[in-house]
Amino acid sequence: MKHVAIAGNIGAGKTTLAEKLGSHFDWTVLYEDVDDNPYLQDFYENMPRWSFNLQVYFLNSRFGQIKQIQEGDHTVIQDRTIYEDAHIFAPNLYEMSLMSERDFQNYINLFKTINALYRAPDLLIYLKASIPTLVNQIKKRGRAYEEGIRIEYLTRLNNYYEGWIDNYKAGNLLVVNVDEVNFAEKEEDLQFVIDEVANKLASLRQEA
Secondary structure (H helix, E strand, O other), rough: OEEEEEEOOOOOOHHHHHHHHHHHHEEEEOOOOOOOOHHHHHHHOOHHHHHHHHHHHHHHHHHHHHHHHHHHHOOOOEOOHHHHHHHHEEEEEEEEHOOOOOHHHHHHHHHHHOOOOOOOOOOEEEEEOOOHHHHHHHHHOOOOOHHOOOOOHHHHHHHHHHHHOOOOOOOOEEEEEEEOOOOOOHHHHHHHHHHHHHHHHHHHHOOO
């Protein structure tokens, strides 16, 4: 058991949960490269121009994390997965005409090449959240580059997430409904998630 990953839409609480689970289980946390990402601000200001650059940057960053995880000797929890780039964000940008046909096909072919080189996470935790919950949590954290995110954009991403999770067969899955479980602010809700994760990991060890 080396690789636990958290997936979810913008504002779902991935980083918060990764930190809390990492602290509880003594796992190393690998964060999504947001603060040092050289394309993110430009992307939100001009999506058609920078979409391909941004997605390739994230693809490379997350593949580097996977390589680090699989070559290491301890358990790591990853904030967002490489699958979300290829199955959610890139297709959504393409469908919205924010990424060209040429760039999208190039990106997908690159992902397929990389995808053959690694194993799926031992456990994927999906944070399911409604649009009002996402909007509220995005406002709370107050990141300047997220101020222009439109509800339509979040809704489209949520639809892609639901379709992806409904068909996820790559590995083991745990779904946490963020509308009902406030692990960020309620200790009892956090303990509920910890217990769910612990039970899932115990089951996986028995199967192994």
